[in-house]
Amino acid sequence: MTQQKPTPDEMSGCRSIRTSRTGPTAGRLVSLSLVLISVLCLVVITTGQEHISMIPHCPLFSNRAPRKQHMLSKCKRYREEACCFQEEIDRFFPSVPNPRGASKNCREHMTSLKCYICSPKQFLFYRNERVTVCEEFCNKWYDACFNASIEGERIGEWYSNGKQFCEGRKFSVMSAKAMEYDFQCYSYNYDDEQGNSSARLFIEWKLAVSNLLCVLAATLVWTPG
Structure with missing residues (x-):
């Protein structure tokens, strides 16, 4: 049986060197990126929950959202948001x-x-x-x-x-x-x-941006280089 000649890379050991250095390093980078993304998303979720609790709602009425009530005959000052x-x-x-x-x-x-x-x-x-x-x-x-x-x-x-x-x-x-x-x-x-309406819009905008950053970060990690 004719024995196949080893390639120059195999003879020099370059293949094993690339595997031992590049593979684990790339794996560690991916793992680290995933950890960072997880932390970022956890912060987004936690911050989001805190901000959501500050969005105007009506605990007297099953936490429904305030809304315009132009027909109020009393408490008229709340017609725009009641x-x-x-x-x-x-x-x-x-x-x-x-x-x-x-x-x-x-x-x-x-x-x-x-x-x-x-x-x-x-x-x-x-x-x-x-x-x-x-x-x-x-x-x-x-x-x-x-x-x-x-x-x-x-x-x-x-x-x-x-x-x-x-x-x-x-x-x-x-x-x-x-x-x-x-x-x-x-x-x-x-x-x-x-300013309740503007405050609510600002909080919702901030949450949307935070969630978008979280998704983009995850996409960048999994996009082939």
């Missing part, structure tokens, strides 16, 4: 009557308070089935209803300040200084309610 429907206002408002002898100012504050059901930011101040009201608003509400009566007792005699008044009505109270990024209090401050 958590409530008019029929929900019609059901809820009569269930919370004004104090006896309430002045016009007191009634207006009562209406402002009850409008929390329409706020697109209720996901920030409604937690564990309780509404957190800003202490500043509590003080204004208390002053406005000071001479009105609840269960035959004058509010100004029953409670010493706005914080006690709000807590007596089963609200949680928070000072403006104590507010955090992901937890706030209801104040019916128009300036605080601005």
Whole structure:
């Protein structure tokens, strides 16, 4: 039998050298790339979950998204972005009557308070089935209803300040200084309610870009060189 001559590469050992160096190195690079992609995607998912929790939603109403409600007859300031429907206002408002002898100012504050059901930011101040009201608003509400009566007792005699008044009505109270990024209090401050739509769009855009980068990175790794 004629023995096949070894090639020059086989004689010099170049083939084995290329296999031992290039193969494992390429494998390590792919493995490292996959690890980096996994970490990147994990960061994207984690960050996305945090950002999604900050997108305006309505926990009072099964976490549905706020939307335009141009037919609202009360809480009109929320017409462009509301958590409530008019029929929900019609059901809820009569269930919370004004104090006896309430002045016009007191009634207006009562209406402002009850409008929390329409706020697109209720996901920030409604937690564990309780509404957190800003202490500043509590003080204004208390002053406005000071001479009105609840269960035959004058509010100004029953409670010493706005914080006690709000807590007596089963609200949680928070000072403006104590507010955090992901937890706030209801104040019916128009300036605080601005920008929800733009904030939501920015968060969604940021998530889309992050996901796209993750997909592109994975594609580059698996694209033949």
